[in-house]
Amino acid sequence: MKNRTSLTYKDHFHIPHGELQKILNIALSRGGDFSEVFLEYKTYNLINMEEDIIKETAESISLGLGVRVLSGEKTGYGYTNDLSFEKIKKAALTAASIASDRTIRNASPLSSTPIHHNFYPVKRPIHKEKLERKITLVKKAYLSAQNFNPKIKKVKASFIDQIQHILIVNSEGLVASDVRPLVKLVCVAIGEKEGKREAGFSGGGGRIGMEYFVDLLTPEEIGREAAMEALNLLDAVEPPAGEMPVVLSPGHSGVLVHEAVGHLLEADFNRKKTSIFWDKMGKKVAASQVTIFDDPTIPYFRGSYNIDDEGTAPKKTLLIEKGTMTGMLQDRLSAKLMDKELTGHGRRQDYASIPIPRMSNTYIDKGEYTPEEIIKSVKRGFYASKYQGGQVEDSGKFTFSVSSGFLIEEGKITAPVKQATLIGTNIGVLKSIEMVGSDLEFGLQTGTCGKEGQEIPVADGCPTVKISRMTVGGLK
C-alpha cells in the first residue's frame, strides 16, 4: 500500500481510462453485446489465538482483473493477475472468443457517475488500525470465553479483516468503483464434562469500523456467548425425531430464509426453469403472514454494498409479499434475457469469477405475534436456536443442521437439544408457517454463502416463526 490517505483505484491499478477503453473494444472485436473489465485489489489480515498464545498472523494480497463478454446467453471470460497491457489484452481476446458476429460494435466512451450513498460510513477504519489493537480484541474474546467457566477447556479466537477496492468499466460507458471493508471476530469454545465435549461458537462483524466492538458488540460478549453455548450443549439431550411443530429462533434462523427461499429466487435458476419458483411469479407460495426482502442497502451489514460487482446501484428487493411471489434477484445477464429491471444483485467472489445473481441481506419481515405467544401455542415441539449451516436444491428440498435447540413442552422451552437436522421442501414449509413474531433480528454477521464454487459474505434475519409441522431428524 503506497498511499494510505487517498485510496483511489489509480493507486492500485495504474491503468488509465484510455487503456481500459481499448480493452473494452478488443473484447468486442469478434462481436458480442457487452464487454466489461473488473479490477480488484484486496488485502486481507488474519490473527489466530489458540492455546493461550497468538499463534500466527497472516497477510494476503489479491490483485487481478477479469474481462467478460456477453453474447446472447453466452459468457466469455478471461482473467489475469499480471496487469501488463499484453496480459490484459490476452484476457480480453480470450473473453472475445465467445462471440462470432458479423457486426462489431464499439464501446461507448467512459464516463464516471459518482454514487451518493455510503452503506459503510465507518468512523475508525479497521485497515488503518495497528495490528496490536486487533490483537487486543482477539485476546479479550479469548479470555472472556476461557474465564467464563472452569468447564471451558479450550478456546480459539480469530480476527479477520479485509479491504476490497474494485473498479468496473463496461462497454455502455459505465465507470464505477467501491471500497468495501469487511471484518469479523469469531470465537469457538469447547467445554468438557464427565468426558463429554461440546463446542460453542459466536462472532460478530460486518462492513464496520473499530467503534463496532465498543458500541455494538464487545469482544467479551462474543467470548461469553461461545462459552455459554458450549455449556448448554454439555447438558443437551438427544434430539427428538419425526414430524412436529417447529419454532425458529429470531435472528439465527434467517439461514432458513436464505437457503429455503432466497436461493430459489435468484434469477438464473428461474430463467433456466430449474427452480421450483420459475412459474410462480404473482402466485401464492407462502402463508399470508410471510413477507421476505433482500436488502443490500442496510448500513454496516456484511451483505451490503454501494454497487454490486457489475457496477449497478443496489435496491431493496421485495421477494415475497404477504405470501405472494413478487420479485427475484437479478444480475445483468438474467435481467436482459428475462426483460426485467436490474436489482443490483450481480455478485462475484473475486476477479477470477463470473458474476451471478446472489443474495445480500435476506430476511422475513416482522409479523404480529409476540415470541411468548408463539412458544405458548406449542404443546410438544422443537425450538431451533442456532445452526451449523443449511443447503437447498433447485427442486426445493432443503436441510438445516441445528447445532443447538430446545424442546418445547406444554408451551414452555425446556431441555437443551444438540445436533438435530430439519428437512423439508421450501413451498411445503412456507405454506405451513403459522405465526410470525414481531421481534425481527439478524443473525451473527459472520456468514458466507457458497454458490457454484463462489464464496461471498451475506447476512440474514427473521423474527420468531412457528412452522406447524416439519421433519426433525434425531436419534430418538
Next chain:
Amino acid sequence: MRDKEKSKKLRELAESLVAFAKAKGADEAEISILDGYEFGVDVRMGDIENLVQAGSRLFSSRVIKDKKTAFSSSSDLSRETLQKLLENSINRASLANPDEFSGLPPLLRKKIDISALELFDPEIPELDSKRKIALAKETEKIALEDKRISNSHGASFGTKEIKTLFANSNGFLQEYVQTSCSLSLGIQAGGTDSKVEDYWFSAKTHFKDLETPEQIAKKAIERTVRQLNPRKIKTQMVPVIFEPMMTSWLLGFLFACVSGVSIYQKTSFLTNKLGERIANERITVYDDGLIPTALGTRPFDAEGVPCQKTQVIDKGILKNYLCNTYAARKLKLRSTGNSSGVGVSPNNFYLEPGETSPKKILTSLEKGLILIRTIGHGLNPVTGDISRGAFGLWVEKGEIAYPVSEITISGNLGEILKKIDIVGNDLDFRSPVSGPTIKVQEMTVAGK
C-alpha cells in the same frame, strides 16, 4: 523452451526471496509459487453458457523468527510486492507469541521420483478447444435425448495444469507439474412440483482415463430418474447401505477426526486413541500420496515433506494420525506428508475394499435403506455425531422397492465404524477421498 526459461525465472525468484527473508532477520523461511492455467466450458441446452480461460499465479510464504510465525500470500508476483510482504511478515512475527513447536521440517535427503507418479499428461495442454467443448455438448445431448429428463443444469468440461514450486531455507528446492481434467453433468427429471435432480462426473490426471460422455450421461440419468415419485417413511432403525460416494463422504468426516490438527486441539472424538480398537476388523484405511496418476497424489506436501503411504486404521486398530510438521511435534509423532499449508489435507485417503460385490450386498438385505445422497451440514468431530438430510432407496427382500426423500440419518461415526458388517469390492478412486460400497448394521432414519 519458453517454459523452461519461465521455470528458471520462478525458481530464481523463490530462491532469492528465501535469501531476502533470511537477510531481513527471519530464522527460517519457506516460499511456494503456484503457476496455473485453467480452461473451463459450461454447456447448457446444447449451447455454450460460459467459457473461461486464464493463467494465474499465487505466492505463499511462512517466516519464523524467534519461534514466532507469520504467513503471507499474494496474487501479485512483482518482486517489490513480495519483498514488502516478507518484511511485513517478519515485523508481524514479533507481535505473535513464541511457540516451541513452530518451525520448518528438517530437510529429508529422501530421493523423490516425481516422474514415477505420472502426474503430468502431455495430451491435456494440447487438447483442442473445439474438442473440449464437444465433449461437454455430447454429454448433455445424450441425457436430453432421454424422455425422462426434463431439464438440465448443464455439462462442464475443464482442464488444469498447475506447476508447484517450493523452496525453503533448509535447502529444499523442488517443483512438479500436475494436470487434471474433468467432465460432469447435472440434470433434473419430473414436473415443476415434483422435480428430482442429481449429477455425475469423472475427474482424472490423464485424459485417456476420463470416462466417456456416454458413461457420464448414463450414470447421471440413472441416478436422477431413480429418485422419481419418492415416498416418506416412518422413523425407524434399519440397516443402511452406503453407495461409494456416500462412503467417501463418511471417510471425509473420518479424515477430519484423524487429522493431527484436530487431535492436538482435542476437537476430535479420536483423541488419545492411538493403538486402540476404533472399528471392527473389516476396516483398514490408508492415506497414500504416491499412487501413480491418482488425483490426490503429490511428491511432497505443502511444506516440502515427501509424501508416503500411511496406514491409518489396520483391521480396526487406529495406527496413525495424519500430521503436518507442527501437529506432529505437538503430538510427538512424525509428519505424514499431509500439510496443506496451514492445516492438514488428505492425499489419497481410502477404505481398503473387501470382496463382496455391491449387487450381493443389496440382495443380502432383507429390509433397509440405500443411502444415495446427503445434503446439509451436521457433522460434529468433537463427538463424532452425524445428522444429515438424506435421499435413499427403500429396499425390501433384496430389491429396490421405491425412492424415499425428506429423511434424515443420524448416528455416530465411532459407532458406525464398529457396525460396518460388509465392505464392498468396488473402490474406484473417483476422488482423493474414496471408498467402496459398505453396509452398516443399523442407523436411525427419521421420517414422518
